[in-house]
Amino acid sequence: MANSKINISLLKKLETLKLNSNFILNKGYSGSRKSKAKGSSIEFSDYREYVPGDDFRKIDWNAYGRFQKLFVKLFMEEREASINIFLDTSKSMAFGSPKKSYIALNLSMVFAYLSLANLDRINLYTINNGKLDNTGYLKGKNMTSRVINFLEKVKFESREDMLNLIPENQYKQGISIIISDLFSDNFEEVIKYLSYLKQNIIVLQILSKEELNPTIRGDVKLIDSETENEIDISGSNSILKAYEKNLNKFLNNINEICKKYGCYYTFLSNETPLEKIIFDSLIKAGILR
Amino acid sequence: MNFYSPISFLFLLGIIPIILMYLLKKKHERIEISSTYLWKKAIKDMEANTPWQKLKKNLLLLLQILIFTLIVLALTEPYIISxxxxxxxxxxxxxxxxxxxxxxxxxxxxxxxxxxxxxxxxxxxxxxxxxxxxxxxxxxxxxxxxxxxxxxxxxxxxxxxxxxxxxxxxxxxxxxxxxxxxxxxxxxxxxxxxxxxxxxxxxxxxxxxxKSQNIAIEKLTHAVDNGKMSVLITVTNYSNLEKTGDLTLYVDNEIYDVKEVTIKGKNSRNIYFDVPSNSGLLEAEIDINDDLKIDNKRYHVIKNTLYKKVLLTTKGNLFLEKAISLNNNVELYKSNKILEDIRGYDLYVYDGMIPDKLPLDGNIVIFDPPKNNGIINVKGKVMEGELKIKEDELFNYVDMDFASRGMKVFETPKWGVPILLLNDYPVMVKGMKDKQKFIIAGFDLHETDFPLKTDFPIFISNILDYTLNIKGQENIKIFSGEEINIEILPKTEIAYVITPSGLKKKIAPPFPVAPYTDTNETGIYKIIQESASGDIISYFATNINTKQESNINFEYTLKGTTTELGDNKGEVYSSLQSLFIWLALIFLALEWVVYNRGY
The missing domain is CATH 3.40.50.410 (von Willebrand factor, type A domain)
Incomplete structure (x- = not known):
């Protein structure tokens, strides 16, 4: 399973990266995440006129000297974010070369590491025995090794549709990151549900080259790795065209849904090198910065 | 659409192995893929767009079945009426x-x-x-x-x-x-x-x-020479190959002789047989297997009434001579003086003279007997008077109204009956003396105007008929299917024809008899005429018109303009065989394209 192993050397390169902060964060313990709420961090945000009741320690005396008016300095409130990483460990992820699971695992790790490094709380969800399994909320960079241990034990064998399972739980307001191939009809349901729970949603869809550009010839019986459903295909131009058309429809549909609910969405191919995904695709998509 | 050889439809069973091969081959290569999620959608999509998509999956099979069916159809030689x-x-x-x-x-x-x-x-x-x-x-x-x-x-x-x-x-x-x-x-x-x-x-x-094969017996005839009868049979080989077989001659329905005959292709051979002079019915058969059997047999009837010999003794009577010789069955001999001690004639006609001793082997007709003749007593000569005619077969269709310069009258003999009377004296007597038939007429034909009348030849014919027992079947040889006039004698009461296969068919009454037409069967037909004086039997033979019919291989050119006019363009049938072959080829090409393009 060399393919699905976590690339730990990657972590060293992540120092410069952060999750984009444009997420409304929950009112929780203060963390290092900038919140839209003005708060008591050291990071300056804005001024406003003093009204009685304000903490006069925050009056900017220099401004008073210049304008003869009392201004209060507003600081960015830095809060911890609650980050749910949903890693699809269904069997379909274990396909491709490199396996989609390799990308998914490493991305999970990247997001977990970045979050932990940013003093956010993370919870990593996988499927286990037909249920969502999670690591529980972890916080602090020292939890990285636990995450790595957890991820290394993950097996991509589930026959369950993860998107079916997500709505079974409640999640704290925060960020939800879905890493999956999204072969499911429940995608919109899930996004709707997570939006309802005031989640900022990041959708990372990974598809393999075989899925993007199948090269089936002749009469074959296709077996679904998860459901073991069989379908007979006579590899012909017309079916390949129909496949391509449906693939585009499928991707567009996901894109539409994401736009509708304001999710960040990125489509990733398993052929794109991991580093390019992280330092190029995700940054371009505005997920990392 | 019809089929010349519908049996070829059995080949359609060959479709079964084709389908079986497909079913066996249909064990698809099994490929495990991440998810069939999109494939299902794609298939659904295709089926929605093109309902025949399910068929398309088996397009090659369908094409192969189609091609096979077309080939089978071609084999059945289909055609349509044009x-x-x-x-x-x-x-x-x-x-x-x-x-x-x-x-x-x-x-x-x-x-x-x-x-x-x-x-x-x-x-x-x-x-x-x-x-x-x-x-x-x-x-x-x-x-x-x-x-x-x-x-x-x-x-x-x-x-x-x-x-x-x-x-x-x-x-x-x-x-x-x-x-x-x-x-x-x-x-x-x-x-x-x-x-x-x-x-x-x-x-x-x-x-x-x-190249059809046919052997025919074209001729079966006989000839009499010096009292010996010989038979000539002509056998013709209409095929190209030399043929050998046994030629059998039947005489009066019994095998008489067999000869082996070899005939070269397109050749004829004459074969002779000697047969007894009293032979009546001949049948020849050649035993060679060919395509037309019916002309391998031929039948012949030898005129069952051989020529009757008649001796006319007269000092010169042209009328009598002519009237007698009108009958084809009579061979007339003449003598102008009395021949004593003669024999060998069927009938002796004496005109105005009579031998001392009458012959004993033939019937006798006497005109104008001299006095003291030893056979009939001449009582004298009556010059004129009333003629009384008794009903008799001799006077059938004859009007005895003629002028005469006098007739001799007889005394009725014990053996005869008067049939013509003048003033109640017999002038004509007819009778049977021992086994001889006698007719004696008491008038000299030269002294009457009777020979000048149309009734005279009939009268003579009646006399010959009575005295010679002539069976007047003229025509004894016809081709199958032709009609034949059967000559019925005046005295006949019922007449039958017995066909070669033994069917007895009544042809008379009613009289006159219509021509007999039921002559399709080849062979020898027997005519039976029943009358009070016994049955009269005659025969005729029916044969194939070999000149027209036996050359089954004959070649000809359509000289007529029928074809050239273009009127003949309408072939009765249009064969669809080539059409199906072409279709099969087209579909074969199509299959090749489908296979290559992978539709």
Whole structure:
């Protein structure tokens, strides 16, 4: 399973990266995440006129000297974010070369590491025995090794549709990151549900080259790795065209849904090198910065 | 659409292994993929767009079955009745002459033609009318403008092939007469002969095959020379190959002689046999297997009444001489003086003289006997008076009203009866003396005007008939299917014909007898005429017209303009075989494309 192993050397390169902060964060313990709420961090945000009741320690005396008016300095409130990483460990992820699971695992790790490094709380969800399994909320960079241990034990064998399972739980307001191939009809349901729970949603869809550009010839019986459903295909131009058309429809549909609910969405191919995904695709998509 | 060899449909069973091969081959390569999620959608999408998509999966199989089916169809030799046969009036002529019996095609040429006609009838449009004509030695309209297919079929099935020759000329003129003023018609002529005349809208279907084999006995005849009878048989080989076989001669229904005969191809041979001079019925048979059997036998009747010899003793009587010699069965000998002690004649006619001792081996007719003749007592001569005619066969159709310069009157002898009386004295006596028939007339023909009358030859004929027992069957040799005039004697009460197969058919009464037409069967027919004086039996023979019918292989060129006019373009059938072969090839190419392009 060399393919699905976590690339730990990657972590060293992540120092410069952060999750984009444009997420409304929950009112929780203060963390290092900038919140839209003005708060008591050291990071300056804005001024406003003093009204009685304000903490006069925050009056900017220099401004008073210049304008003869009392201004209060507003600081960015830095809060911890609650980050749910949903890693699809269904069997379909274990396909491709490199396996989609390799990308998914490493991305999970990247997001977990970045979050932990940013003093956010993370919870990593996988499927286990037909249920969502999670690591529980972890916080602090020292939890990285636990995450790595957890991820290394993950097996991509589930026959369950993860998107079916997500709505079974409640999640704290925060960020939800879905890493999956999204072969499911429940995608919109899930996004709707997570939006309802005031989640900022990041959708990372990974598809393999075989899925993007199948090269089936002749009469074959296709077996679904998860459901073991069989379908007979006579590899012909017309079916390949129909496949391509449906693939585009499928991707567009996901894109539409994401736009509708304001999710960040990125489509990733398993052929794109991991580093390019992280330092190029995700940054371009505005997920990392 | 019809099929010449529907048995080939059995090949369709070959589709089963093709399908089986497909089912076995259909064990698809199994590929495990991440998810069939998108594939399902794609298939659904394709099926929604193109409902035949499911079929498309098996496009190659379908094409292969189609190609196979087309090939099988081609093998069944399908055909359709050509459009030109779909006319308002369809005149179908079927040759039923002897040569159509040839077995070189299927069961026979005739059956083949019937089958084809039946196919045409099956495919007939409802608004088409069929006229069915058979051609033997005369054309016969079996059905005029019928369009009840059942009736047409029934009529068709009832047609039997005959032993007669054909009569193309009469048939064509019948057709010409029928089609005069008829529009929208077509004539289909099923024959194995050539039609050399020009006729519009005719399609000649030649039912024949090349290199058919036929041997025929063309001639069976006899000759008498010096009291010996010899038989000549001519056997002709119409095929190209040399043939050898036994030639058997039957005399009076019993095997008389067998000779082995070898005849080169396209050659004739004459074979002679000597037979007893009293032979009556001859039958010759050549035992060689060929395509037309009926002409391997031939029959011949030797005139059962051999020439009767008549001796006329007269100082000169031209009238009598002529009247007697009119009868073909009589060989007339003349003498102008009395010949004593003669014998060997069937009839002795004495005119005005008489020997001392009358012959004992023949019947005797005497005109104007001298006095003291020792046979009849002449009482004197009556110059004039009233003639009284008794009813007698001698006077049938004869008016005895003639002028005379006097007649001798007789005393009625014990052995005879007077049949003509003058003033109640017998002047003509007829009777049986021992075994001899006697007719004595008491007048000199030269002294009457009787010979000048039309009744005279009849009177003489009656005399000969009575005294010679002539069986007057003139015609004893006809071709099968022809009619024959059977000569019935005046005294006959009932007449029968017994056919070669033994059927007894009454032909008279009523009188006069109509020509006998039921002569299809070849062989020797027996005529029995029953009368008070006993049965009279005669024969005639019916044979195949070998000149016309035996050359089943004959070649001819269509000289007529029938084909050149383009009227003959209407082949009765259009074969679809090549069409199916082409279709199969096209689909084969299509399959290749499909296979390569991977649709």
């Amino acid at each position: 459009e030109s046969m779909n006319v308002e009036n369809l005149i179908i002529v079927l040759d039923k002459s002897t040569s159509m019996q040839s077995t070189d095609i299927k069961e026979s040429r005739f059956n083949m033609a019937k089958e084809e006609i039946e196919k045409i009838v099956d495919n007939l449009r409802k608004e088409s009318y069929v006229t069915l004509i058979t051609m033997g030695n005369k054309p016969e309209i079996l059905l005029n403008k019928g369009n009840d297919k059942g009736l047409i079929r029934k009529k068709l099935r009832n047609i039997q092939v005959g032993n007669s020759s054909d009569n193309i000329e009469d048939t064509l003129s019948l057709i010409r007469a029928m089609t005069k003023g008829m529009k929208n018609y077509r004539v289909i002529f099923y024959t194995d002969k050539g039609i050399e005349e020009e006729l519009k809208n005719i399609t000649v279907k030649n039912i024949k095959k090349d």
